[in-house]
Amino acid sequence: MAEDKKGSVLIVGGGIAGIQSSLDLANSGFKVYLVEKGPSIGGVMSQLDKTFPTNDCAMCILAPKLVGTGRHPNIELITNAEIEEVMGEAGNFTVAVKKKPRYVDEDKCTGCGACTENCPVKKMIYPLEEEPLPILKEKDIQKIRAIIKEHREEMGKLMPVLQHINKEYNYLPPDLLRHISKELDIPLVAIYQIATFYNAFHLEPRGKHIVTVCVGTACHVKGAPGLVEALQQELNINVGETTEDMSFTLETARCFGCCGLAPVITVNENVYGKLKREEIPKIIKHYKD
Amino acid sequence: MVCAGTACVSCGSLGIKKILEDEIQKQGLENEILVVTTGCNGFCGQGPIMAVQPDGIFYQKLTPKDIPHLVEEHFLKGRPVKRLMYIPPGEENPVPLISEIGFFQKQRLIALRNKGLIDPEKIDEYIARDGYRAMAKALTSMTPEEIIKEIKDSGLRGRGGAGFPTGRKWEFCRKTKGDAKYIVCNADEGDPGAYMDRSIIESDPHAVIEGMLIGAKAIGSNKGFVYIRSEYPLAIERLGTAIEQAREYGLLGKNIFDAGFDFDIEMKQGAGAFVCGEETSLIHSIEGITPEPSQRPPFPAQSGLWGKPTNINNVETWANVPRIILRGADWFASIGTEKSKGTKVFSLVGKINNTGLVEVPMGITLREIIYDIGGGIPGGKKFKAVQIGGPSGGVVPNALLDLPIDYERLTEVGAMMGSGGMVVMDEDTCMVDIAKYFLAFTNDESCGKCTSCREGSLAMLEILTRISEGKGKEGDIEFLEELGKAVKDASQCGLGQTLPNPVLSTIKHFRDEYEAHIKDKKCPAHTCKELISYYIDSDKCIGCGLCSKKCLVNAISGEKKKPHQIDKSKCIKCGVCYDSCKFEAVIVE
Numbered sequence: 001m002a003e004d005k006k007g008s009v010l011i012v013g014g015g016i017a018g019i020q021s022s023l024d025l026a027n028s029g030f031k032v033y034l035v036e037k038g039p040s041i042g043g044v045m046s047q048l049d050k051t052f053p054t055n056d057c058a059m060c061i062l063a064p065k066l067v068g069t070g071r072h073p074n075i076e077l078i079t080n081a082e083i084e085e086v087m088g089e090a091g092n093f094t095v096a097v098k099k100k101p102r103y104v105d106e107d108k109c110t111g112c113g114a115c116t117e118n119c120p121v122k123k124m125i126y127p128l129e130e131e132p133l134p135i136l137k138e139k140d141i142q143k144i145r146a147i148i149k150e151h152r153e154e155m156g157k158l159m160p161v162l163q164h165i166n167k168e169y170n171y172l173p174p175d176l177l178r179h180i181s182k183e184l185d186i187p188l189v190a191i192y193q194i195a196t197f198y199n200a201f202h203l204e205p206r207g208k209h210i211v212t213v214c215v216g217t218a219c220h221v222k223g224a225p226g227l228v229e230a231l232q233q234e235l236n237i238n239v240g241e242t243t244e245d246m247s248f249t250l251e252t253a254r255c256f257g258c259c260g261l262a263p264v265i266t267v268n269e270n271v272y273g274k275l276k277r278e279e280i281p282k283i284i285k286h287y288k289d
Numbered sequence: 290m291v292c293a294g295t296a297c298v299s300c301g302s303l304g305i306k307k308i309l310e311d312e313i314q315k316q317g318l319e320n321e322i323l324v325v326t327t328g329c330n331g332f333c334g335q336g337p338i339m340a341v342q343p344d345g346i347f348y349q350k351l352t353p354k355d356i357p358h359l360v361e362e363h364f365l366k367g368r369p370v371k372r373l374m375y376i377p378p379g380e381e382n383p384v385p386l387i388s389e390i391g392f393f394q395k396q397r398l399i400a401l402r403n404k405g406l407i408d409p410e411k412i413d414e415y416i417a418r419d420g421y422r423a424m425a426k427a428l429t430s431m432t433p434e435e436i437i438k439e440i441k442d443s444g445l446r447g448r449g450g451a452g453f454p455t456g457r458k459w460e461f462c463r464k465t466k467g468d469a470k471y472i473v474c475n476a477d478e479g480d481p482g483a484y485m486d487r488s489i490i491e492s493d494p495h496a497v498i499e500g501m502l503i504g505a506k507a508i509g510s511n512k513g514f515v516y517i518r519s520e521y522p523l524a525i526e527r528l529g530t531a532i533e534q535a536r537e538y539g540l541l542g543k544n545i546f547d548a549g550f551d552f553d554i555e556m557k558q559g560a561g562a563f564v565c566g567e568e569t570s571l572i573h574s575i576e577g578i579t580p581e582p583s584q585r586p587p588f589p590a591q592s593g594l595w596g597k598p599t600n601i602n603n604v605e606t607w608a609n610v611p612r613i614i615l616r617g618a619d620w621f622a623s624i625g626t627e628k629s630k631g632t633k634v635f636s637l638v639g640k641i642n643n644t645g646l647v648e649v650p651m652g653i654t655l656r657e658i659i660y661d662i663g664g665g666i667p668g669g670k671k672f673k674a675v676q677i678g679g680p681s682g683g684v685v686p687n688a689l690l691d692l693p694i695d696y697e698r699l700t701e702v703g704a705m706m707g708s709g710g711m712v713v714m715d716e717d718t719c720m721v722d723i724a725k726y727f728l729a730f731t732n733d734e735s736c737g738k739c740t741s742c743r744e745g746s747l748a749m750l751e752i753l754t755r756i757s758e759g760k761g762k763e764g765d766i767e768f769l770e771e772l773g774k775a776v777k778d779a780s781q782c783g784l785g786q787t788l789p790n791p792v793l794s795t796i797k798h799f800r801d802e803y804e805a806h807i808k809d810k811k812c813p814a815h816t817c818k819e820l821i822s823y824y825i826d827s828d829k830c831i832g833c834g835l836c837s838k839k840c841l842v843n844a845i846s847g848e849k850k851k852p853h854q855i856d857k858s859k860c861i862k863c864g865v866c867y868d869s870c871k872f873e874a875v876i877v878e
Contacts, residue, residue: 028584029592053744064579155595156557158577163519163558193579197736199561200519216481217676217712218638220726226863230841254563254730256520257484258296259638260333260645271299277865278839 006030010095012083015043019065026074034069035097036079042066064193133182134175143168144176148183158186158194162201171202199253207242207249209287211235212266216255219263223277227263228252230280247288290340290405294329294491295484295523301353302326302337308353309339312360322364328492328527330405332392334644335375340387340405347387348373378642378664392643395662397624399632400448400608401648403493409527412534415495421540423611427503428548431614433463436507440610442618444630449475449566449603450681450707451783452629452696455610458600462508462590465598472505472513473594473601475571479518479563480679481730483710485634486604488646490517490524493608494531498541498554500607503614505552508600513554516571519561528556563680563734567782568601570736581738582782603708605634625651629695639676639712642667649694656690659713670715674798678707680727680734681787683794684720703794705787719816720799721806725753727791735784742785745776749792758819761807766796815877818862822878827852829874836866836875 006029011018014036022032034041045051046066048058069075084096104115136144147164151157161180166172172195181188195201211231215224232238235248242249258264261273267287272279291297291306303326310324330338335349346369348359355373362368374383375390384390398404407414415421427436441456462470474497478486490497501513517525532554535541543551557575559565565574567582572593574580593599609631613621622630629651635658638644642664649658655675659665666672674684683704685692692698696706714723732746749772752765773789780786796803805811812820825836825845830852837845837853844860847853852874855866867875 024584029587054747156575156577159557159560159574163560166560190578194577197562197579198559201560217679217710217726218482218644220481221639221712221714221718221723229861229863233841253520253561254479254734255481255484256295257478257487258299258333259482259484259636260296260336261299262638262644264299273296273299276868277841277863 008033010035010093013043014038014041014069014077014079016045016062016065018043019062019069022075023065023068023072026072030074032072032075034075034077035081035083036077037082039080039102041069041077041079063189067187067189133178136175136179140173140176141179144179144183148180158184158191162191162195166201170206171204173205174203205242205246208247209267210249210251211284212251212253213239214254214256214262214264214266215252216259216262218259219255222262224263226277227265227275227280230277231265231284234280234284248284290325290327290342292328292330292336292338292405293326294333294336294488295521296329296333297336297338298523300336302339302351304353305337305339305351305356308356309360312357313364316360316365318360318364325408326410327405327407328403328409329488329646330492331401331488331646331648332643333646334642341369344369345387346385347375347390349375378667391664392645392647392662395653395657396648397632397650398648399612399621399624400489400496400605400634401492401646402612403496404488404646405492407493409492409494410530412495412531412538415493419615420495420611421499423614424499424502424540425546427506427614428546428550431506433507433509436503436614437463439614439618440507443613443621444618444625444628445606445609445613445621446629446696447603448605448609448633448709450678450705452706455602455606458590458602459504459507461588462598462600465591467598469512469597470508470510471594471597471599472501472508472510473571473575473599474501474513474515474604474607475566475568475601476515476517476521476524476604477559477566477571478521478604478708479566479734480681480708480710482638482676482712483636483679483708485636485646485709487518487521487524488636489604489608489634490521490528494524494528495535496608496611497528497604498531498535500610501554502540502545502552503610504600504602504607506550508598510600511551511553513552514557514575514594515554516557516559516565516575519558525556525558532556562736563730564736564782564784567784569782571601572599581736582784584781605709626693626695628697633694633706633709635709635711637663637711637713640666640670640715640718641713651695652693654691654693655685658694658711659690663713666713666715668715670717673714673716673718674720676704676712676714676723676791677710678705678790679710680731681705681783681790682707682710683790684714684723684798686798688798703790703797705790717814717816719757719812719814720795720802721753721757721812722814722816724792724795725750725757728753728788731784731788735788739780739782739785741776741779742781742788745772745780745785746788748772749776749789753792756803756806757812757817759806759810759817761803763807765807766800766803769793770796821862822857823855823860823862823864823867824857824876824878825853825855826874826876829872831872831874833871835869835871839865839869841865 008031009025010033011022012035014034022034026032045058045062051058081097081099084098087094151160177191181191213228239250239252263275264273313319313322337351339348359370362370371383374385376383437459445455446452476486541553564570565580568589569582570580589599625631632648632650634648636646647662674686676684685704699706728750732750735742737743773793776789777786805813815821832850842859842861844856845853
C-alpha cells in the first residue's frame with residue numbers, strides 16, 4: 001500500500017485472473033479500477049468445487065482474495081457495469097463505463113436489511129444470515145479477553161494473539177477463532193488464512209506428549225527417515241496424527257538447530273540426540289508409563 | 290566456562306554446571322573459581338563442553354560422574370584431566386589447549402568474537418569486551434552519511450545469502466523520504482542444517498542490538514523489529530533479556546547518550562513457515578497478514594512495513610557492524626577476497642568428525658574447512674560432496690575441494706552461499722535422495738502463490754521419486770533440467786527462483802549417479818530402498834544371532850552357530866542388521 005501512487009489501471013473482468021491482477025497491481029502502488037459485468041466478483045472459480053491440477057479447494061483459494069479485493073484501499077470495484085468505449089493511447093486511456101442500475105444507492109446502503117422485510121415480492125432481496133457466535137465456557141471467555149487485552153495495542157496483533165492461544169491450548173480451537181474475529185474485527189477468512197499457513201498452528205487438539213523428529217539436512221543424512229519410520233510403527237500413527245488415546249502426537253520439524261547431535265528427536269521439551277532406531281521403543285515406553 | 294548453547298544444554302550442560310558449583314564449594318574453592326555459563330562455543334558435536342581460563346584448557350563430552358574427579362584433580366591438585374580432553378580423530382594423544390585444537394586454529398572471529406567468552410545474559414560482560422563503544426562512536430561523533438560510507442567502504446555484504454552490499458541497502462533506505470522508517474533484523478533462520486543466527490543470538494545478543502542501533506542512526510529510524518523463529522526458545526529468551534538490560538542502561542529508549550536519538554526494539558516471533566525468511570513475506574508476517582511474497586519493486590527500502598521505508602538485514606550482518614565501525618572499514622576490507630570481504634560463519638554438520646559452528650575468512654578453501662577444521666570424515670569413509678546454502682544451494686563435489694569460498698565462486702559452481710549451512714556427505718549419501726529431500730522440503734514450504742513454484746516443485750519431486758524407486762525413464766534428466774530452468778525464470782521470490790538448484794547442481798556434478806538409477810536400476814550409495822536388498826554372506830556369518838535379535842520384523846532366521854538368512858518378503862530394509870553385524874557378513878546391494 002504505497003502512499004505515492006504511480007498511476008491507475010483498469011481491469012476488465014472480476015474473475016480469478018482479474019482479482020489476482022488487481023491485488024498485485026494495487027499492492028505495487030497502482031490505483032486499480034476493477035470492472036465486472038455481473039453484480040459480484042468471483043467469476044467461474046466461485047462455482048467450482050476443486051481446481052485443476054492439484055484438486056485444491058477452489059473457494060479456499062478464492063475467498064481470501066475476494067475479501068482482500070473488497071477491503072483494499074487502492075482498488076475500486078465497479079460491478080454490474082460494462083465498458084462502452086476506450087479512447088486514447090498506451091499510457092493515457094480514457095474509458096467510458098456504463099453502470100447498470102441496481103435501484104439501490106450503493107453509497108448510502110448500509111446493508112441493514114430493512115428493505116428485505118418490506119419487499120412485497122418476498123425473497124427478491126435476501127441477506128445472508130449471520131451465524132450466531134458459538135457459546136464458550138466462562139473460563140475461555142476470560143482467557144481470550146485477557147489475551148486480546150495484552151496484545152490490543154501491538155502493531156500486527158493477529159500473530160501474537162494466535163501464538164498466545166496456541167500456547168495456552170496447544171492448538172487453535174475453531175470456536176475461539178470466531179470470537180477473536182469478532183473482537184479484533186478481522187474477517188474469519190483472514191484468520192484462517194494465517195492459521196492454516198504456518199506449521200506451528202493446529203486446528204485440531206494434540207496429544208499429551210508431542211514427539212517431533214528433526215528432518216533437517218544433517219539429520220536426514222544421518223538417518224532421520226529411519227527414526228520417522230520406527231516411530232510410526234511404534235505409535236501406529238502417521239506423521240501429523242495423534243494416537244486414539246490422545247497421548248502422543250507425531251510431528252516432524254525442519255531443523256532444531258542442534259545439528260551436532262544429529263539425528264535428533266524431541267519429546268515435549270526433552271531432546272534425544274545421536275539416536276539409533278533401536279532406542280525408539282524404550283523412549284516411547286518411558287512416556288507411556 | 291560452561292557452554293550453554295542449545296546443543297550443550299540438550300546434552301545436560303546445566304546439570305553439569307550445578308554439580309560443578311557444588312563440588313567447588315565442597316572443596317572450598319568458591320572464592321578462587323567462578324563458574325560462568327557462556328553462549329555456544331561452536332564445537333557442538335563434543336558437548337557438553339567446558340573451558341578453564343586463563344589456562345585455556347578444553348574439556349569435552351562431560352558427564353556428571355566426571356565432575357568430582359575433575360574438580361579434585363585439576364582445581365585442587367593442579368593436574369588437568371587428560372581423559373576428558375579432545376583427541377583428534379586418528380590420533381592417540383589428547384590436545385589440552387583450546388588454542389591448539391585444529392577446529393579453533395583456522396577460525397577468524399568477528400561476528401562470533403565473544404562466543405564462549407562472556408555470559409550472554411550479562412550486559413556488563415559485553416561492555417567489558419568493548420561492547421557499545423562502536424555505538425557511542427556512531428552516535429556522538431559520526432554523521433549518518435559517514436556511517437554509511439564506512440559500511441560501504443568495508444565491503445560488507447548481506448550474510449543472509451544473496452550478498453547484497455549492506456552499505457548500498459542502507460543508503461537506498463536513507464534516501465527514501467518517509468515520516469517513519471523501520472529496521473528489521475531477520476532471525477528467521479529457516480534453512481535446515483544452518484544455525485549460525487541462533488548461535489550468535491545465544492552467545493552475543495548485544496552485538497546484534499548494537500548493530501541495529503548503528504543502522505538505525507544511519508538510516509534515520511526509531512523503531513526496530515527482530516523477527517525470530519519460534520523454534521528457538523533459548524535465543525528468544527536471551528535476546529529478550531538483552532533488550533531489557535539495554536533499556537535499563539539507557540542504550541535503548543529515548544534520547545540515547547543525550548545525542549537526541551530515540552530507538553527501541555520489539556521482538557516478533559514466527560510460527561514455522563520457511564517462506565517468511567524472504568523479506569517481503571517477513572514484512573507481511575509482522576503485519577499479521579498472509580505471508581506470501583509480493584512484487585518487487587517497490588522494495589522494502591521504498592515501501593516495507595506498513596508502507597514505510599524498511600531496512601532488513603540478517604543477524605550475522607548486524608553482528609558485523611559494530612566491529613567495522615570500531616576498527617574501521619580498511620581493517621575489515623583487508624580480510625577476505627576481492628569481492629567478498631570479512632568472514633562468514635558456517636555450520637559444519639553431517640558426516641564430519643568435528644561438527645559445529647565455524648567462522649572463517651572468505652576465500653578459505655573447502656579442503657581447509659573440511660580437513661583442517663572439521664577433522665575429516667568419520668569411519669574412514671570417502672568424502673563425496675558438501676551441500677552449501679540449504680534448499681537454495683547446491684552441492685560442491687570432491688573435485689572442487691580446493692575452491693576458495695566466496696559469493697561469486699559458489700554461484701559459479703551451482704551452489705550458493707545461502708545462510709551458511711554446510712552439510713558434509715560421504716560415499717553413503719545418495720545424490721538423487723538429497724535432491725528429492727530438498728524438493729520435498731521446498732514443495733511443502735512453497736506458499737503456493739506462483740504456479741511455477743507450486744506445481745513445478747511438485748512435478749520435479751514426482752520425477753525424482755520415480756527415479757529413486759527405479760521407475761526412471763530415458764529423458765527424465767533432460768526434462769528435470771528444462772523444468773528447473775522454467776521454475777527459476779517464472780517464480781516471483783527467492784524460494785521459487787532457487788528451489789531447482791539442488792536438483793540442477795546434483796545433475797551437473799553427479800549425472801552418472803542419476804543414470805545408474807535410471808538405466809541400471811541401482812543406487813550406488815545404497816540409500817534408495819526400492820533399489821537395494823540385504824542378504825547374508827554365508828561364508829562370513831558365524832551364526833552369532835545378534836542380527837536376528839535386533840531385527841524389528843523378525844525377518845532373519847537360522848540355527849545358532851550356522852549362517853543365517855534374511856527373508857526378503859519380510860525385510861523392511863531398515864539396515865539395523867547391517868549396522869549391528871560385527872563380521873561384515875550382511876551385504877547390501
